[in-house]
Amino acid sequence: MTEYIIRRTLQAVPLLFIISIILFVLMSNMGDPLATLGGRQPPRGEDRLRLERQLGLDQPFYIQYIYWLVGNDWRMVDTTGDGVPNAYGTRRGILRGDWGTSLVTRRPVLEMIGERLPNTLLLMGTVQVVVILVSLGIGIYAALRQYSLVDNVVTTGAFIGFSMPIFWLALMLMYIFAVNFKRWGLPYFPTVGMYDPMVGKTVPQVLWHMVLPVTSLSLISIAVYSRYIRASMLDVINQDYMRTARSKGLAERAILWQHALKNASLPLVTLVGLDLPLLLAGAVVTERIFAWPGMGRLFLDHVERIDTPVLMGILMLVSLAVVVFQLLTDIVYTWLDPRIRYR
Amino acid sequence: MSSSRPKPRTRALIVALVFALLVAACAPAAAPEAAAPQSTAPSLATITFVQEPDTLNLMYTTMWFVGLLNELWLVGLWNFDDNLAPVPQLAREIPSAANGGISADGRVITVHLREDALWSDGTPLTAADFVFTYEMILAENNTVITRNPYDPFVESVVAENDHTLVITFKEPYAPWLSSIFPYVLPKHVLEPVFQAEGTLDNAAWNRAPTVGVGPYVFSQWESGSHILFTRNPNHWQPANIERIFIRITPDDAAQIAAIKAGDTDIGVFLSFADAPELEALGTVRVVTTPSGFMEGWFFNFGENGHPALKDVNVRRALAYAFNRDQINQDLLLGLTQPPASPWDLSPYASPDVKPWPYDPDKAAQLLDEAGWVVGADGIREKDGQKLILRYVTNMRRLRLDTQVVVQDMYRALGIGVELINHPSDVFFGGYAAGGVIATGQYDIAEWSSQPDAFPDPNSTRWMCREIPGPDNPVGGNWSFYCNPELDALFDLQAATVDTAARIAIFGEIQKIMMDDMVWLGVWQDNDVWSVANRLQNVRLSGADPFWNIAEWTIR
Numbered sequence: 018m019t020e021y022i023i024r025r026t027l028q029a030v031p032l033l034f035i036i037s038i039i040l041f042v043l044m045s046n047m048g049d050p051l052a053t054l055g056g057r058q059p060p061r062g063e064d065r066l067r068l069e070r071q072l073g074l075d076q077p078f079y080i081q082y083i084y085w086l087v088g089n090d091w092r093m094v095d096t097t098g099d100g101v102p103n104a105y106g107t108r109r110g111i112l113r114g115d116w117g118t119s120l121v122t123r124r125p126v127l128e129m130i131g132e133r134l135p136n137t138l139l140l141m142g143t144v145q146v147v148v149i150l151v152s153l154g155i156g157i158y159a160a161l162r163q164y165s166l167v168d169n170v171v172t173t174g175a176f177i178g179f180s181m182p183i184f185w186l187a188l189m190l191m192y193i194f195a196v197n198f199k200r201w202g203l204p205y206f207p208t209v210g211m212y213d214p215m216v217g218k219t220v221p222q223v224l225w226h227m228v229l230p231v232t233s234l235s236l237i238s239i240a241v242y243s244r245y246i247r248a249s250m251l252d253v254i255n256q257d258y259m260r261t262a263r264s265k266g267l268a269e270r271a272i273l274w275q276h277a278l279k280n281a282s283l284p285l286v287t288l289v290g291l292d293l294p295l296l297l298a299g300a301v302v303t304e305r306i307f308a309w310p311g312m313g314r315l316f317l318d319h320v321e322r323i324d325t326p327v328l329m330g331i332l333m334l335v336s337l338a339v340v341v342f343q344l345l346t347d348i349v350y351t352w353l354d355p356r357i358r359y360r
Numbered sequence: 361m362s363s364s365r366p367k368p369r370t371r372a373l374i375v376a377l378v379f380a381l382l383v384a385a386c387a388p389a390a391a392p393e394a395a396a397p398q399s400t401a402p403s404l405a406t407i408t409f410v411q412e413p414d415t416l417n418l419m420y421t422t423m424w425f426v427g428l429l430n431e432l433w434l435v436g437l438w439n440f441d442d443n444l445a446p447v448p449q450l451a452r453e454i455p456s457a458a459n460g461g462i463s464a465d466g467r468v469i470t471v472h473l474r475e476d477a478l479w480s481d482g483t484p485l486t487a488a489d490f491v492f493t494y495e496m497i498l499a500e501n502n503t504v505i506t507r508n509p510y511d512p513f514v515e516s517v518v519a520e521n522d523h524t525l526v527i528t529f530k531e532p533y534a535p536w537l538s539s540i541f542p543y544v545l546p547k548h549v550l551e552p553v554f555q556a557e558g559t560l561d562n563a564a565w566n567r568a569p570t571v572g573v574g575p576y577v578f579s580q581w582e583s584g585s586h587i588l589f590t591r592n593p594n595h596w597q598p599a600n601i602e603r604i605f606i607r608i609t610p611d612d613a614a615q616i617a618a619i620k621a622g623d624t625d626i627g628v629f630l631s632f633a634d635a636p637e638l639e640a641l642g643t644v645r646v647v648t649t650p651s652g653f654m655e656g657w658f659f660n661f662g663e664n665g666h667p668a669l670k671d672v673n674v675r676r677a678l679a680y681a682f683n684r685d686q687i688n689q690d691l692l693l694g695l696t697q698p699p700a701s702p703w704d705l706s707p708y709a710s711p712d713v714k715p716w717p718y719d720p721d722k723a724a725q726l727l728d729e730a731g732w733v734v735g736a737d738g739i740r741e742k743d744g745q746k747l748i749l750r751y752v753t754n755m756r757r758l759r760l761d762t763q764v765v766v767q768d769m770y771r772a773l774g775i776g777v778e779l780i781n782h783p784s785d786v787f788f789g790g791y792a793a794g795g796v797i798a799t800g801q802y803d804i805a806e807w808s809s810q811p812d813a814f815p816d817p818n819s820t821r822w823m824c825r826e827i828p829g830p831d832n833p834v835g836g837n838w839s840f841y842c843n844p845e846l847d848a849l850f851d852l853q854a855a856t857v858d859t860a861a862r863i864a865i866f867g868e869i870q871k872i873m874m875d876d877m878v879w880l881g882v883w884q885d886n887d888v889w890s891v892a893n894r895l896q897n898v899r900l901s902g903a904d905p906f907w908n909i910a911e912w913t914i915r
Contacts, residue, residue, distance in 0.1 A: 048785030049793035054505060055414055056422030057653065058809055059788045059798075062826075062834025064506045069792070071503040096500050121414045123503060123561045132583050196617070209614055214586045214605065215404075308610040310584025318412065323785050 018351070022344065029340040036336045040329060041082045050074065050120050050323040070098055072120055073108075085117060085329065086110050111333070117326030121319060126330040129315065134297065136211060137304075137311035139223070141296040143231050148238040149289065155239065156246025157278065163251060171243065178240030187233040187306045194229060209308035230307040234300055238292075245288060249281040256280075282353055290346030294338035298331070402602035403914050405895060407626040408615045412584060412608045417566040418543045419497060419504050427542075428628070431906040432589050432604060433572035436542040437471055440903035442649070444706070444815040446537060447907060450477050450485065450544065450573065454537075466532030466857035467515075469540070473523040478594040479546050480570075480577040487519030492547035501559040508812070509539045532855045534862060535816035538903070546571050575599040575910035584608060599910040619644060619890050626898070627890035632692045632758075635888060644890040648695060649902040650705040652814030653885035655759075657804050659878070662827075662840030664800035668747055673726045675877035678804075679716035681723035681773050682766060688883050691761050695888075699881030701870040702809060707859075708817040710867040713874050715881060724773055732774075740774040748776030752802035754787040759806055762882065791828040797838040798828055805838070808885040815903045817866055818854055822878060823847050839878065846872050 051065050051074065059065075069075040073084055073094075089106025096104050109115035116126040159168040191208050198205035206229050207213065212222035253259065254277050262272045297312060304313035312331060319327040350357045413426045418434070431439060437451040446454045452472045455461020461470050477485040494517040497504050510517075515528045527540055545560075549571050553563045560566070569578045576589035576599060587606040591599050607624060609615045616634055618624040622643060630638070635646045657678075659669050668674045684698035698715040699705070727733075732740040732747050740747040751766065753759040760781065767777040782796050787807075789795025797805045812818045820826050824842035828835030846869065853865040873879060887905070891898050896913045900906075 048783060049789030049795055050785065051790060051793070052785040052788040052795065054422055055411075057424055058807070059790070059795075059836070060422065061506055061508055061812075062790070062828070062836050063511075064508070065790050066834045067507070068503060068505075069790075098500075118561070122567075123415065123420055124567065125562065129583075136584075199621075208617065209609065210585050211582075212585075214582070214588065214607075218582075305610050308584065308608070308614065310582070314584055314610070 018348075022348070025344050025347070029344075032340065033333070033336060037086070037329070037333060038082065040332050040336075041085065041325075042078070044323070044325045044328055045078050045081070047320075047323045050325065055121065055322065067098060070095065074120075084108055084110065085326070087112055088115060111329075116330045119319070119324050119327050121322050121324045121327070126326050129327060130312070130330055130334065133310060133312050133315045136309065137298075137313065138296055140227060140230060140304075140309055140311055141234075141300065143227060144234045144238065144300075145289070145292065145296065147231060147235045148242055149285075151235070152239045152242030152246055153278075153285075155243040157250055157273070159243065159247045160250035160254065168247075171247075175240040175244050178236050179244070181237060183233060183237060183300075184302050184306065186236060187230070187303055190229050190233055191306070211310055226307075230300075230303050230309055233307075234303050242285070242288060245284045246281065249284045250277060253277050253281040279353055283350065286346055286349050286353065290342050290349075293342045294335055297338045298335045403600075404603040404605055405601050405626070405912060405914065406605045406607055406624045408607045408609050408618050408624040408628060410609055410612055410615050410629060413587070415566045416569050416578065416581075416587075417545075417560075417563075419493075419502070419545070419560070420566060422505050424629075428905055429587070429589075429606070430543055431574065431904050431909055432576040433569060433574040433578050433592075434543045435574045436544060437540065438537075439542075439907040440538070440815055440901055441907055442899040442901045444650075444901065444903055448474075450474055450541075462857065466855075467529045469527045469529075469536055470520075471525040471527070473525060474596065475523055476596045477573060478596075479548070480572050480592045480594050482594055483546070483548050483571075484522075485544070485573055486522040487525040488522070489544050489547045490525050490541055491517050491519050492551060493541065493543070493545045496545055496550070496554065496560055499554070499559070501561075503559075503561055509533060509535065514540075532857050534854050534857055535813045535818040538816035539813040544573065546573075576604055579603075595910070597910050600913045604909070622892070625892040625895045630888040630890060632695050632888055635695060636693060638890050642893075644892050647889045647891055647898075647900055648886040649889065649900050649905065650884065651887045651902040652706065652810040653808045653887075654699045654702050654704055654810075655806065655808045655882045655885045656699070656702065657806055657880040657882060658797070658839045659880075660800050660803050660805070660840060661842070662800040664802075665840070666747075666749055666803040667745065668730075668732060668742070668749075669803060671730050672875075672877055673730045674732065675880075676716070677723040677726035677730070678770075678775070679723075679877055679880050680719045680726065681770060681775065682880070683718040683769060684715065684882055685718060687762055687765060691758060691765070692883055696883040696886060699884050701873065701881065702819065702821075702879060703811070703817050703866060703870065704881065704884055705886075706815060706817060708863055708866040710870040712867065713870045716874075716877075720769075720773060727773070727775075734774040738771075738774055739776045746776060747774070748778055749803040750778050750780055750801075751804045751806070752780040752782070752787070752796060753806040754784045755781055762806070791833040791835065800838070800840055806882065817862075820850065822873070823850055841878055843872065843876065843878075846878075 051068055052059060054060050073081060076084070084106070088108040088110030090109055092106055093102035094104065094106045095102050108117070111117070118125055119129060122129065155171055159171045162168050194206045195208040207226050211226050212218045216222050259272065259276060262276050298316070301313035301317055303309065304311045305317055316328065316331050409425050411423070411425050413429065414421045414423050416426060416429060418426055418430050435449040438446045438448050438454060441447050448454055450473055452474050453459060453461070455469050455471055473485065473487060479485055494510055496502055497507055497510055513529055513533050515530045518526045520526050529536065549565055550560055550563060553565070554560055565571070568581060572578060572592065575592055575595045575597060577592040579590045580588040586608055589604040591602050607618065609618060612631060615627055619627045619638060620641060627638070627644070638644055639646050659665065659675055661669065688694065688696050688698060700713045700715045701709060703709050727740060731742045733742070735741040735746070751763055753763065763779045767779060770777050780802070787796050789798060791798040796802060809821065812820065821836055822839060822841050823837055824844065824847050826835045826837035827840050827842060828838065849865055849869045853862050853869070856862045856865060887902065889900055894915045896915050897908070897911050899908050
């Protein structure tokens with residue numbers, strides 16, 4: 018197993034390297050980051066030229082990538098604009114912990130990500146917990162009572178939930194529980210933000226502001242997860258070893274949790290393993306609609322400005338998470354099903 | 361026997377992790393003071409922003425929203441009121457020839473600073489702060505957004521004494537009033553940072569400027585959520601309202617919802633289409649301010665442009681055939697007019713220059729006379745070439761709608777129009793980056809332009825030496841228009857410090873541009889605001905909108 022983990026880790030290195038090249042190529046072809054610089058019209062030509070040089074955008078694509086990767090403090094660069102390299106660069110590159118500086122804010126990328134990541138982890142982590150718990154309950158219940166009224170209702174609800182676009186659901190929830198409830202004089206949920214700045218960033222405030230975005234994100238995922246769990250449970254509960262467990266006189270509760278659910282969990286673990294990396298990426302649409310200051314919104318705001326260092330930082334973080342969580346998923350498989358062995 | 365339930369230690373770990381996340385997410389942002397309520401609620405005005413500022417340091421951005429905030433916490437030598445007249449801020453008076461502030465040759469500007477101006481931490485503001493600002497703008501390691509006008513126009517900035525600042529230009533420079541020192545940096549705060557780091561790019565002050573010199577002082581910035589300013593007790597004119605709260609909303613719809621719900625006092629950068637609905641609320645008033653931006657058509661005079669555009673009568677026909685009044689009435693709800701020139705609504709607008717009228721018959725006649733006759737397919741042609749024009753702009757909704765209307769209008773006259781749209785970062789991309797207009801990939805380009813340093817009228821946008829090319833990738837004349845007579849007039853106005861003489865020169869410039877149909881105005885791209893009725897004495901300016909924020913009151 019240890020050998021397997023080491024091998025997978027080593028395999029991840031070239032994989033991440035290739036991903037970074039592909040992403041950098043895509044970023045480099047998105048447009049001109051200095052087109053408007055956030056202003057309402059193009060900048061002065063002389064300023065554009067100087068900024069290109071100062072920000073390293075005048076270099077060929079492959080040089081920009083090398084600087085991003087390993088920095089430029091080993092190479093003389095032109096800091097005066099006379100075309101003659103006169104001083105060593107100051108960048109250390111992502112391999113040495115320097116994630117670069119935002120072209121938009123001039124702030125270190127890591128600092129910007131660090132500011133938003135806890136917000137996203139809180140939102141998406143809560144969603145993941147809610148989704149797993151609720152969909153487990155629904156999925157198991159529906160499987161144990163196959164074709165019952167509850168099962169049919171759950172199945173129908175799942176298909177409706179599965180088909181709903183998140184932006185529509187989020188706006189509907191906002192319209193009903195925030196706008197209309199306020200109009201009708203009922204207790205209403207806040208529409209945007211993470212807390213009421215006039216009250217302050219308190220735990221109750223944050224929890225209250227999480228209700229609508231968590232509900233929007235959860236409803237759709239619950240629909241998907243519960244379908245998988247139901248199907249997987251149905252598969253397992255008709256297996257021979259379940260009958261054996263019952264004949265041994267085990268309690269129904271123990272049979273359900275230790276024999277049925279554990280063996281039915283493999284698809285769920287796969288799903289969770291695929292979804293967990295997205296905890297870091299945030300929910301682009303939902304964060305935008307509810308003005309949640311998370312990674313998704315950071316990504317969207319900086320895509321519009323072609324802020325390559327920030328975008329690369331976010332995307333590489335997500336790529337790294339995908340690799341790590343895939344490995345963890347594989348390890349969890351062996352715990353859930355001892356028959357699985359990796360060589 | 362193994363158990364599927366988490367062990368107590370694991371459970372405790374999970375609970376601790378969730379708690380840690382909650383606490384981490386709830387940790388205050390880099391804030392010297394919290395936004396907690398006080399027992400007696402301080403007065404507060406809320407302003408919504410649909411874009412989050414990149415930074416608060418104007419040295420690093422041209423973002424319009426950052427410029428708005430500058431009037432709150434930093435200010436400059438002077439700002440411009442709702443009549444676009446200069447109002448002294450850190451300067452004691454506006455320099456003029458009469459008060460000895462402008463030298464006889466127009467090159468030297470002497471500014472006397474207020475002696476009661478203090479930084480918010482109590483440190484006196486001196487001329488040394490301005491010299492430091494000048495040095496920082498020119499410092500090679502600072503990736504400042506623009507060095508204009510210090511490079512290339514300024515020869516020196518000298519502190520004659522603590523309260524006298526002398527700015528010497530290499531040549532007389534007419535736009536000095538609207539371009540020198542709209543902001544100043546606190547030397548006592550930032551000089552140590554520059555000495556330690558060699559740059560101000562990463563200074564914490566850029567994002568959390570706890571020391572300022574405006575009527576308000578920065579208090580808190582929660583990324584993606586809000587920015588809070590509190591009254592500066594050391595300002596010479598204490599503000600009436602105690603706190604200004606900038607609410608960052610994700611989009612226009614959220615801003616409109618906030619205005620309707622009464623959650624904001626000032627709505628910013630609104631769409632013209634929202635104005636009637638907001639006015640009908642009865643709780644806000646809608647205000648438009650001339651910002652110097654004029655939406656217009658830039659014809660491509662370069663080699664990539666359609667050959668028909670080389671003929672002035674074809675360009676005039678395009679103007680006659682374009683019912684711009686209809687655009688202003690139908691798409692902009694009659695809140696704007698077609699501008700006669702890029703200097704419309706300013707003191708430099710010539711009264712002799714009027715917008716071209718809508719006259720489709722005249723347009724057809726001019727096109728016929730120019731040899732562009734209607735072909736079998738209904739499209740005009742000459743020497744086998746069809747009159748089909750590439751009409752290019754970015755993705756702004758209003759522009760997309762205008763394109764469709766124009767296509768319809770021109771089809772009736774046998775003028776084909778190919779509609780092309782690009783994202784702003786491609787449309788406005790530089791010459792070297794292959795930007796659409798910079799490299800002339802259009803026949804008609806529509807966008808909103810402003811003079812170089814509004815409210816000053818100076819512009820280099822139509823000068824021959826600004827035509828971009830491999831040898832001049834920084835050129836800003838993306839029309840590729842060249843007229844030596846016009847160049848001479850632009851050069852002359854830039855060096856003419858006398859306002860009356862300058863107005864006369866601009867009269868000539870506008871006449872040439874009108875006769876030669878160099879630029880066709882579509883609408884005055886004014887800024888639209890909503891102001892809550894409870895907020896009084898708000899006099900928004902087109903140049904420095906919040907110039908009198910210290911005087912605002914809450915009813």
